[in-house]
Amino acid sequence: MSLSLVIPEKNMRYPSEDINESTILTIVNNERKKVVPSSSTILNPLISVRNLNVFIQKNHILKNVNLDLPNKAITCIIGPSGCGKTTLLKTFNRLLENSSEIKITGEVLVDGENIHDRNIDVTHIRKKMGLLSQRPCPLPMSIYDNIAYGPKIHGIRNKRKLDVIVKKYLSAAGLWEEVKDRLNAPANRLSIGQQQRLCLARGLAVEPQVILGDEATSSLDPISSKTIEELFVHLKEDYSIALVTHTLRQAQRIADHIVFMYLGEVVESGPAAEVFNNPKEKLTREYLSGYFS
Amino acid sequence: MSLADHTRYRIFKDILARNIMFGLTVFSLLLAVIIGLGLYFKSAPILNEHSLWSMLSSSSWRPFKGEFGFYPFIMGTLWVTIIAIVIALPLCLLSGIYLSEYAHPFIKRLVDPMIDILAGIPPVVYGVWGVLVVVPFIGDKIAPHFVEYSAGYSVLAGGIVLAIMIVPLIISILTEIFASVPKELRDASLSVGATKWQTIKFVILRKSTPGIFAAVVLAISRAFGETIAVLMVCGNISQVPHSVFDSGYPLPALIANNYGEMMSLPLYDSALMLAALILFVIILIFNAVSRIILVRIERRFAL
Incomplete structure (x- = not known):
C-alpha cells in the first residue's frame, strides 16, 4: 500500500471545519493514514462541494453542503422527496441558474475549477457533464443529429468525424445495433427506453467527465432501467457518475458511494457498503429501514 | 321526488x-x-354573363361599360398582405424570442399587457395614424429616393399599417408557443454545452416550427380580410401595383367603398358579391393548404 495521506490539491481548499475532533491518525502497516469524516475520505475527488448554500425565492433549499464525489465511481444521492437532491445535481452543471430568483453561495469545484468563478465559461462547465433527465428528452431531430448535436456545437463539422462519433457513442449506450439502419429517423419514434439511451449517448458525445442522472430510470420499464443501470456500471470505468435516485434498491445495486440528504442537508455520506450496512446517523437508519420516505 | x-x-x-x-x-x-x-x-348573375377566368385575369374595371376585371384587386390584396408579413414576421420572431427566452420577468410583466392593448386598438385608429404619419413619411422621405413621384398612398403604407396591426397578434401567439416548449428540452441542449442562442436556433425554433407556421397563417388570414385601415392608406386606384410605392386597391376595400352605391348599374352588385366570394375562397383555400402543409411538417419531423 502506498502513501495514502489525503493531501489537499493545489486548487482545492479544505476548510478547517472539515477536519474536526473525529479526525484520527492511525498507523496502518507502518504507514500513516489520516481518517477524516466520511465526506473527505475520497482521494482525488472530481467534484468537491464546499459550504454550498442555495436559495430559491428565499427558500433555503441547500444548507451548508459539504461533499466530495469520487472519480470513476457511482455516487447515489438518496433522500426523501423535496430534500434538495435534484437542486444539488443541477447546481453541478449550473442549470439551476436558468430559473429565477436563485442565490448560490459557497463553492463547487469540478476537476479543480470553481464552477461559479466569474471568468469561467458556463458552456465549458456543462460540456464536462452529461445530464440524463427524469424523462428522456430527445431533441426534435433525427437519431443521428441528436448525437452529432453536441460535437457540432463545439465545432466539429467534418462529416466523417461525426459519423465515427455517432457510431462510437451509440455503441457505448448499447443502441447502435438497434438503430443503425434508421439513423435518419426522428428520434422520438424510438421507444422510451431507447430514447433514454439515446440521451445518454448524446451526453457522452461531448466527452464529459461526469454523468449526472436525475432519477434517470424512474420513467422507464423494468427491463429498460436494468439496461441503463448496467450501462452505468460499465461506464463508471471512464466516468464519474452521480445519480439522484428514489429507489433504494437501485442504489443498493449499483452505488459505490452514498450521499443521504434530508431537508437540504447532507446527513451522511460514505462508501455504499458502510452506509447501507452500518449507518452512523439515526436519520439514515430510519430512512433505510423505510421508516419514512 | x-x-x-x-x-x-x-x-x-x-x-x-x-x-x-x-x-x-x-x-x-x-x-x-x-x-x-x-x-x-x-354573384350568379355576373357569372352567367362573363366567364370567371376572364374576370379574374382582366385588369379593366369599368362598371359603366360592364367590364369587371378583378385582377388588380386580387394583386392589391396580395401585395399588401405579403408586405405586411415580410415586415411583421422577423420583428415578431425576434421580439417573441426575446420576451420568452431572455427578458427579465419584470419586463415581461410590463410588456405583455401593452401588447394586449395594441391588439385591442380599433383598426380605424391605426388607419388614421397611417394617414397622418405613415403616408406623409413614405411620400416625403422614402419614396423620393426610389421613384419619381408617389403621394404616399401606396401598398407599402397599407403593408406597414397592416404589419403593425398583426404584430401584437403574432407576438402573443409566438410567446405562447415558445413557452410551451418543455424546459427539459432546453436543459438537454444546454447541458451538452450549447449556448442559449444555439439552443434557441437549433432546438426551440425547430420544435416550434408548426406553431410559428400556424401563427403566420392566422396572421395572413387576418391581413387578407383587414379592411378599413388598409382602405385609408392604400390609395384605392384600380391598377396592378408594380412597386411598393404604387397605389393598390385590395378586395375588401373595393367592397366596403362601393357597396350600397351605384347599385343601379347592371351587374354591379353582383360583381361586388363576386369580389366577396373570391376573398372567401382565397381564405378558404389558403387555410386548407396551410393545414395540409402543417400536418406534413409535423409528420416529417415528428415534432
Missing part, C-alpha cells in the same frame, strides 16, 4: 345539454356554408 326519478331527471339534463351544444356547434359551422352559398347565388 324519488331517487329513481331524480336519477332519470339528471340523465335527461345531461342528454339535453349535450344536444343543445351539438346543435349550436352545427349552427356555427353551417353559418360558413350559408355565407358561401349566399355569396355564390348573389
Whole structure:
C-alpha cells in the first residue's frame, strides 16, 4: 500500500471545519493514514462541494453542503422527496441558474475549477457533464443529429468525424445495433427506453467527465432501467457518475458511494457498503429501514 | 321526488345539454356554408354573363361599360398582405424570442399587457395614424429616393399599417408557443454545452416550427380580410401595383367603398358579391393548404 495521506490539491481548499475532533491518525502497516469524516475520505475527488448554500425565492433549499464525489465511481444521492437532491445535481452543471430568483453561495469545484468563478465559461462547465433527465428528452431531430448535436456545437463539422462519433457513442449506450439502419429517423419514434439511451449517448458525445442522472430510470420499464443501470456500471470505468435516485434498491445495486440528504442537508455520506450496512446517523437508519420516505 | 326519478331527471339534463351544444356547434359551422352559398347565388348573375377566368385575369374595371376585371384587386390584396408579413414576421420572431427566452420577468410583466392593448386598438385608429404619419413619411422621405413621384398612398403604407396591426397578434401567439416548449428540452441542449442562442436556433425554433407556421397563417388570414385601415392608406386606384410605392386597391376595400352605391348599374352588385366570394375562397383555400402543409411538417419531423 502506498502513501495514502489525503493531501489537499493545489486548487482545492479544505476548510478547517472539515477536519474536526473525529479526525484520527492511525498507523496502518507502518504507514500513516489520516481518517477524516466520511465526506473527505475520497482521494482525488472530481467534484468537491464546499459550504454550498442555495436559495430559491428565499427558500433555503441547500444548507451548508459539504461533499466530495469520487472519480470513476457511482455516487447515489438518496433522500426523501423535496430534500434538495435534484437542486444539488443541477447546481453541478449550473442549470439551476436558468430559473429565477436563485442565490448560490459557497463553492463547487469540478476537476479543480470553481464552477461559479466569474471568468469561467458556463458552456465549458456543462460540456464536462452529461445530464440524463427524469424523462428522456430527445431533441426534435433525427437519431443521428441528436448525437452529432453536441460535437457540432463545439465545432466539429467534418462529416466523417461525426459519423465515427455517432457510431462510437451509440455503441457505448448499447443502441447502435438497434438503430443503425434508421439513423435518419426522428428520434422520438424510438421507444422510451431507447430514447433514454439515446440521451445518454448524446451526453457522452461531448466527452464529459461526469454523468449526472436525475432519477434517470424512474420513467422507464423494468427491463429498460436494468439496461441503463448496467450501462452505468460499465461506464463508471471512464466516468464519474452521480445519480439522484428514489429507489433504494437501485442504489443498493449499483452505488459505490452514498450521499443521504434530508431537508437540504447532507446527513451522511460514505462508501455504499458502510452506509447501507452500518449507518452512523439515526436519520439514515430510519430512512433505510423505510421508516419514512 | 324519488331517487329513481331524480336519477332519470339528471340523465335527461345531461342528454339535453349535450344536444343543445351539438346543435349550436352545427349552427356555427353551417353559418360558413350559408355565407358561401349566399355569396355564390348573389354573384350568379355576373357569372352567367362573363366567364370567371376572364374576370379574374382582366385588369379593366369599368362598371359603366360592364367590364369587371378583378385582377388588380386580387394583386392589391396580395401585395399588401405579403408586405405586411415580410415586415411583421422577423420583428415578431425576434421580439417573441426575446420576451420568452431572455427578458427579465419584470419586463415581461410590463410588456405583455401593452401588447394586449395594441391588439385591442380599433383598426380605424391605426388607419388614421397611417394617414397622418405613415403616408406623409413614405411620400416625403422614402419614396423620393426610389421613384419619381408617389403621394404616399401606396401598398407599402397599407403593408406597414397592416404589419403593425398583426404584430401584437403574432407576438402573443409566438410567446405562447415558445413557452410551451418543455424546459427539459432546453436543459438537454444546454447541458451538452450549447449556448442559449444555439439552443434557441437549433432546438426551440425547430420544435416550434408548426406553431410559428400556424401563427403566420392566422396572421395572413387576418391581413387578407383587414379592411378599413388598409382602405385609408392604400390609395384605392384600380391598377396592378408594380412597386411598393404604387397605389393598390385590395378586395375588401373595393367592397366596403362601393357597396350600397351605384347599385343601379347592371351587374354591379353582383360583381361586388363576386369580389366577396373570391376573398372567401382565397381564405378558404389558403387555410386548407396551410393545414395540409402543417400536418406534413409535423409528420416529417415528428415534432
